[in-house]
Structure formats: structure tokens, C-alpha cells
Amino acid sequence: MLDWEAIFATRSTRMRASEIRELLKLLDRPDIISFAGGIPDPALFPDAEFKEAYADIFSGPTVGAALQYSVSEGYLPLRKWLVGEMAKIGIPCTADNILITSGSQQALDYLGKLFLSPNDTALVTWPTYLGALQAFNAYEPTYDQLNITGNRTPEAYKAAATAAGGRVKFAYMSADFSNPTGETMDRAAREKVLDLGDELDIAIIEDAAYQSLRFDGEAIPPMLALEIARKGSINETRTIYSGSFSKTLAPGLRVGYVVAAEPVIRKLVLMKQAADLHSSTINQMAICHVAERGFDAQVAKVRSVYSRRRDCMLAALSAHMPEGVSWTRPEGGMFIWITLPAGFDGAELLAKSLVSAKVAFVPGKAFFADGSGANTLRVSFSCADDRMIEEGISRLGQLIRSEQLAKVA
Structure with a gap:
């Protein structure tokens, strides 16, 4: 067998698969509520406008x-x-x-x-x-x-x-x-x-x-x-x-x-x-x-939808997260950052969540250059409707609460 590793440049050893890109594959699983992908909602794409744009290009000089x-x-x-x-x-x-x-x-x-x-x-x-x-x-x-x-x-x-x-x-x-x-x-x-x-x-x-x-x-x-x-x-x-x-x-x-x-x-x-x-x-x-x-009308449409979904997720977090869990309150964007109590590991929690709660998120450790931040995770509200947000955060909160009780026991 050819030893490709001996031929690759030394810099290739620093290349790592994106946890986020891998988690995007879960979007195709109907049984998973995914807060993992920080991607825009395709329902909001200006598809009619792009159809017109390409038609104009192909029919014009x-x-x-x-x-x-x-x-x-x-x-x-x-x-x-x-x-x-x-x-x-x-x-x-x-x-x-x-x-x-x-x-x-x-x-x-x-x-x-x-x-x-x-x-x-x-x-x-x-x-x-x-x-x-x-x-x-x-x-x-x-x-x-x-x-x-x-x-x-x-x-x-x-x-x-x-x-x-x-x-x-x-x-x-x-x-x-x-x-x-x-x-x-x-x-x-x-x-x-x-x-x-x-x-x-x-x-x-x-x-x-x-x-x-x-x-x-x-x-x-x-x-x-x-x-x-x-x-x-x-x-x-x-x-x-x-x-x-x-x-x-x-x-x-x-x-x-x-x-x-x-x-x-x-x-x-x-x-x-x-x-x-x-x-x-x-x-x-x-x-x-x-x-x-x-452009301005499209941005206004996106802001309106994402703003409502952010509010829904913040309300769900307040309703369902156990004591000891904290989170950010963004004024825009697509993400909320959750900090779990010390001793939690986001990657371990994700593995359990995919099996029992059927909820996906991104473990926070991947975002730290020094490998710290194991007790953090990222959730995105951009592609989840109100029902998904309420149900998904409820399930996640129940899982975290059960893990807390297990750690105490």
C-alpha cells in the first residue's frame, strides 16, 4: 500500500474534519430535531428573484x-x-x-x-x-x-x-x-x-x-x-x-x-x-x-423570521433548562451559546442526545483553539420553526436534567 501520509505536506496533519459539516448530514433524518447547522432557512431564499435574474442574463446581450x-x-x-x-x-x-x-x-x-x-x-x-x-x-x-x-x-x-x-x-x-x-x-x-x-x-x-x-x-x-x-x-x-x-x-x-x-x-x-x-x-x-x-426587502424578511425564532428559543430555554445552565441573548444572527455546569462534556451529551432525545447541536469544544470549552454547546434557531424549537429545547432540557441527577447519584 502506498504510504500517502509520508508524501503529504506536513501542514496536512493540521487538517481536521468539520464537526459542523458532519452534523449537517443529520438534516436529512426526519427523526432528528436539528439545531446544529448554522445555515439559512431555504424557505427564505429569493428563488423567484434569482429565476428572473438568470432568465434576464440568458436572454440578454x-x-x-x-x-x-x-x-x-x-x-x-x-x-x-x-x-x-x-x-x-x-x-x-x-x-x-x-x-x-x-x-x-x-x-x-x-x-x-x-x-x-x-x-x-x-x-x-x-x-x-x-x-x-x-x-x-x-x-x-x-x-x-x-x-x-x-x-x-x-x-x-x-x-x-x-x-x-x-x-x-x-x-x-x-x-x-x-x-x-x-x-x-x-x-x-x-x-x-x-x-x-x-x-x-x-x-x-x-x-x-x-x-x-x-x-x-x-x-x-x-x-x-x-x-x-x-x-x-x-x-x-x-x-x-x-x-x-x-x-x-x-x-x-x-x-x-x-x-x-x-x-x-x-x-x-x-x-x-x-x-x-x-x-x-x-x-x-x-x-x-x-x-x-x-436587497433591503430581503434582509428585512430574513430579520423578521429569525428574530421571532430567537425569541422563541430564548423563551424555551428559560422554560426548560435546569438550574446551572446559562446562555447568551443575541441581538441578531443565528446562534445561541449554552454553557453547561462544570463536568459536562458537550460531545458526550450529543452522543446521548442523538439516541434518546433525538436533538442535534454542535459541541462547543471545536470552537476553542486550545481544546477547552468542553462544557459548552452551540444551538442555531435559523432553520427551526416554533414547534421544533419548543419540542427540541424541552427534550434537551430533560436530558441535561437527567444527566445532572446521574452525576449527583
């Missing part, structure tokens, strides 16, 4: 361009539309500050490749988005905890990175309704991250995949907007804004984008040329068609 190779930067009308959207949230820029990617996940992969040499340090929150860890892992970094509320100094971050054999290269975070916790960084915390970025002279990667999905509370400017306000121009900033149409329009088309200073975009374009030349032209054109004709 641009069909040849839609099916042809295109520029690596992305479809210019879509980038120009994004310029207008960015201006609305305090990010004045030009089309030259925008790169279209094959989903925001590709953007994270490119940014890991761009900044990380082996043993360099990436600062991430504890917990953080699992997909970001998977993207960065291939470039063999060391992870350190981005702790904004503590008293850790820039010198401490530098010393830890030097001891690991590299230097700090970037801080990564999801500032709005983060995956997995659903929490939002307040303005003061965002300002502290910007201060830290300047003190360490590092990039700041702002994952804004859920930024449009605010249900209530006061909107907080993106970190890129705050930094532009400080420095006067996007080309003077170190924050890299990663956005996506997956949570608002349709994930299957794989259209994301990066907004950043021109030197960063130029490097990312070179990576795009080497990786896949460009994102699907026809899908970019369809996204642009639908976005120009009804």
Missing part, C-alpha cells in the same frame, strides 16, 4: 460575458453596488478596495495564506468561528487568546509569539452576532482592538458575515468604519472587512467579498489568479441583479 472567463477582482457592477452599501455603514471606498471571493470562507483561507508563516501567531477569541480555525490551520500558526476585557499588554502578546518562534500577524474576530456565541463586541471593545492593532503593527480581520442580521439594539459601526474615522482613508487602515451574501441572499452561489486597503486587495487578487482565476461570473451577475432590485 451579456450572456456571453456571463459564461466567459472574467477579471479576478470580480464583476464590476457588483463591486460598485457594494461601494454604495459600504458607504451606508461608514466605510467610504472605491471598487479598487473590493475583491469578490467564492464565499467568505475563501477570503479567510486567502488571508491565512497571505499573513501566516509557520509558527506565526494569530490572535483569536476563545471561542471563535470553527471555519476560521480550519482555514488558518493549513498555514501552521500558533494561536493566542485575544482578550480585550483583561489587562494583557502588547508586550505580553509579543513575548508569547517570540517564544513560539514567530510574530503576531493578525487579530481575527466576528464583531457582530458572532459564530458561535451570538455575542456582539461593544464599541469600546472594538476601539481597543484597533489600539492593539496599532501597537502590535498587525492586520485586523473583521468577519462580518452576520453584520446585516441585527434584530434589535443599537447598531455599532464596523471596526473598519471606526478606523477610517480615525485615519481618514481606507487606504491608511489595517482592518480587513470580510463580508458575504450567504446569510442574506443565497449560500449556494458562493459569493463573498473583501473590503480593504488597496495594497491588501492587490495581493489577494494575485492569490485569486493562482487559485481559481475568478469567482463564477454568472453567479456574481445574478447576485448583483437581485441585490440591486431588493
Whole structure:
């Protein structure tokens, strides 16, 4: 037998299967109530609008361009539309500050490749988005905890990175309704991250995949907007804004984008040329068609449905979770983060839940770069109706209560 492991690059040892991707397979099991997949509800997709968009493309003069190779930067009308959207949230820029990617996940992969040499340090929150860890892992970094509320100094971050054999290269975070916790960084915390970025002279990667999905509370400017306000121009900033149409329009088309200073975009374009030349032209054109004709209305529809489901899940948690269990109360997004009493293991609980309660969720440990957080779990309300939420959380609460009693006995 050929020993493939001896031929693979050493970085391949850091590649791990996504627990979330594996759990998505449970969506096809009718006996399972799944809160596992952080995916949009397909019933909310603007399918009629996309049908019209593709029909217009195929019946119009641009069909040849839609099916042809295109520029690596992305479809210019879509980038120009994004310029207008960015201006609305305090990010004045030009089309030259925008790169279209094959989903925001590709953007994270490119940014890991761009900044990380082996043993360099990436600062991430504890917990953080699992997909970001998977993207960065291939470039063999060391992870350190981005702790904004503590008293850790820039010198401490530098010393830890030097001891690991590299230097700090970037801080990564999801500032709005983060995956997995659903929490939002307040303005003061965002300002502290910007201060830290300047003190360490590092990039700041702002994952804004859920930024449009605010249900209530006061909107907080993106970190890129705050930094532009400080420095006067996007080309003077170190924050890299990663956005996506997956949570608002349709994930299957794989259209994301990066907004950043021109030197960063130029490097990312070179990576795009080497990786896949460009994102699907026809899908970019369809996204642009639908976005120009009804993006705000589509987002309002999604917000309304998800807001109600969040409220339903929060009420169910309050009604059915035993004492000692706590959870976040997000102002938007798709997720609630549950913390179980000490001694619980989310992975063990999931194994039992799939057999007895028939409820799926994501164990929290996968979201911690250091392997901690065993007594946490993530639940998503985006694809569950009120009946599923009430029944599923009730079953899960009963299981946790029975496990508590077993531990006492």
C-alpha cells in the first residue's frame, strides 16, 4: 500500500474534519430535531428573484460575458453596488478596495495564506468561528487568546509569539452576532482592538458575515468604519472587512467579498489568479441583479423570521433548562451559546442526545483553539420553526436534567 501520509505536506496533519459539516448530514433524518447547522432557512431564499435574474442574463446581450472567463477582482457592477452599501455603514471606498471571493470562507483561507508563516501567531477569541480555525490551520500558526476585557499588554502578546518562534500577524474576530456565541463586541471593545492593532503593527480581520442580521439594539459601526474615522482613508487602515451574501441572499452561489486597503486587495487578487482565476461570473451577475432590485426587502424578511425564532428559543430555554445552565441573548444572527455546569462534556451529551432525545447541536469544544470549552454547546434557531424549537429545547432540557441527577447519584 502506498504510504500517502509520508508524501503529504506536513501542514496536512493540521487538517481536521468539520464537526459542523458532519452534523449537517443529520438534516436529512426526519427523526432528528436539528439545531446544529448554522445555515439559512431555504424557505427564505429569493428563488423567484434569482429565476428572473438568470432568465434576464440568458436572454440578454451579456450572456456571453456571463459564461466567459472574467477579471479576478470580480464583476464590476457588483463591486460598485457594494461601494454604495459600504458607504451606508461608514466605510467610504472605491471598487479598487473590493475583491469578490467564492464565499467568505475563501477570503479567510486567502488571508491565512497571505499573513501566516509557520509558527506565526494569530490572535483569536476563545471561542471563535470553527471555519476560521480550519482555514488558518493549513498555514501552521500558533494561536493566542485575544482578550480585550483583561489587562494583557502588547508586550505580553509579543513575548508569547517570540517564544513560539514567530510574530503576531493578525487579530481575527466576528464583531457582530458572532459564530458561535451570538455575542456582539461593544464599541469600546472594538476601539481597543484597533489600539492593539496599532501597537502590535498587525492586520485586523473583521468577519462580518452576520453584520446585516441585527434584530434589535443599537447598531455599532464596523471596526473598519471606526478606523477610517480615525485615519481618514481606507487606504491608511489595517482592518480587513470580510463580508458575504450567504446569510442574506443565497449560500449556494458562493459569493463573498473583501473590503480593504488597496495594497491588501492587490495581493489577494494575485492569490485569486493562482487559485481559481475568478469567482463564477454568472453567479456574481445574478447576485448583483437581485441585490440591486431588493436587497433591503430581503434582509428585512430574513430579520423578521429569525428574530421571532430567537425569541422563541430564548423563551424555551428559560422554560426548560435546569438550574446551572446559562446562555447568551443575541441581538441578531443565528446562534445561541449554552454553557453547561462544570463536568459536562458537550460531545458526550450529543452522543446521548442523538439516541434518546433525538436533538442535534454542535459541541462547543471545536470552537476553542486550545481544546477547552468542553462544557459548552452551540444551538442555531435559523432553520427551526416554533414547534421544533419548543419540542427540541424541552427534550434537551430533560436530558441535561437527567444527566445532572446521574452525576449527583
